[in-house]
Amino acid sequence: MGKCRVLIVGGTGYIGKRIVKASLDQGHPTYVIQRREIGLDIDKLQTLLEFKKQGARLVQASFDDHQSLVDAVKMVDVVICTMSGVHFRSHNILLQLKLVEAIKEAGNVKRFLPSEFGMDPGRMENAMEPGRVTFDEKMEVRKAIEEANIPYTYVVANCFAGYFVGNLSQMDSLIPPTEKVRFYGDGNVKGVFMDEYDIATYAIKTIDDPRTLNKTLYVRPPGNILSQRELVEIWEKLTGKKLEKIYVSAQEFLAPIKSLDFASQVGVGHFYHIFYEGCLTNFEVKEEASKLYPEVDYKRMDEYLKLYV
């Protein structure tokens, strides 16, 4: 009763799937864009049909058809965009400018969450090339949102566990190493690691919360502020096996960057900021998710890693 209606753009993606599920789980009338461009991608289509089976409403629209976006936006109170911003998958951050235009024209949206869900681009003005493209583009979208006076919340969700925890933060794999682990520096810089579904839960919690209107919501629960060394220790405890440690200095880490492909260069830059500079934790935050929503029993990383044993 009276639950706000949510439209998800990018619902078949990695974080989008979880946002759709969280929206349904929290009882919101949930609308998901079905892009005409999906063509013969049957996995995406069946993901969408599965949402429909669970109660979501599919809305056909296209980024090449402004009016279709306006019409979709008019059906709801809240828009959440989860289009991919990861270079080695696909990278569509600036496509959101079209969505901002549509939201502006529709004029009815009470909250917009653009595709963020990572580091805080507002604090990355000195980020390295070429990885800074991610932050620059997210800032361009933020600027468009704010200039259009669209009510927003930016969700800074930090490290997805699937990409950063299952592999003990090794860059070339998604599963834990069996013999040797590379430590960034001394391995003691603190990061923030989140089960992706918890990120989605917090994102949906925030959409009708006046405390986060036109603010950044930081997802940084105390139990998940961990160093890489602590992650490795959790893993070693779970498996009963010690890994050999290799310590990689910042200089060694950055040395090969020019020889890598673009997507890897972007990745190396981001890892550098997280694991050498500590950019996720070297500042205080005000609107922190686990403080605002203490009822959420977020998953700890010892629990998360059990599935990898």
Place this chain on the structure above:
Amino acid sequence: MGKCRVLIVGGTGYIGKRIVKASLDQGHPTYVIQRREIGLDIDKLQTLLEFKKQGARLVQASFDDHQSLVDAVKMVDVVICTMSGVHFRSHNILLQLKLVEAIKEAGNVKRFLPSEFGMDPGRMENAMEPGRVTFDEKMEVRKAIEEANIPYTYVVANCFAGYFVGNLSQMDSLIPPTEKVRFYGDGNVKGVFMDEYDIATYAIKTIDDPRTLNKTLYVRPPGNILSQRELVEIWEKLTGKKLEKIYVSAQEFLAPIKSLDFASQVGVGHFYHIFYEGCLTNFEVKEEASKLYPEVDYKRMDEYLKLYV
């Protein structure tokens, strides 16, 4: 108790996912190959981890490491391969020859189901170029299996509903047309259309059934033998809206084939054999799934299409 152990190779794929689920649902100790090659494909990894959560055992192996395949095969009684044979996704049919070698060397396998699950390649010796590659390659795998005296069942599963029913058999889309539907010829040739999970259910039913040892299992339940016209009528009844019919002669259908890309040429050939020649239904079958396993309440296409309304 005493349920045979099943290894699935290709478990993250379109039909493979359903086979894993069906194997678990029918109580088999279920092993799934986790290929080292998945690299940074997080969707595949998380699909595998989801299987693990549901009780499957993940087995690391690689097609570049013969011994790893032999070791994996030795753990089980039955091997099911579901590697993709659809050109516009990926096409790995002949990679199975390596698996045949491993099964031969291991020597313990009581049943092998190679990646078939489509038309019967044993009846397609006169198929068109270039689409015949699919059948020729499947026959090459069959030959290797039989020469190695590996006990087998070939599952001829006919048309996956996701590719042939949701779109009323239109080739350029996965969702139903809204105005016009193209009929192949008069639209009266009979095909066979199956919910993919039912295919998986039958495939698992057959693995320890002596009646299908060294035979082809045809999945052709009477309720799902339908013409394209009948599919369209089901859809029109569900939606209450008549579609405009366009009748495409065989000549018109084949005319543009040379101008298409390879994957589309393959697709056109297959559609031609199904919808003009009637190759799925113009012969009698002996081992038919719904007769052998009448306890399976297979999904009818009126039910299937409801999700698309």
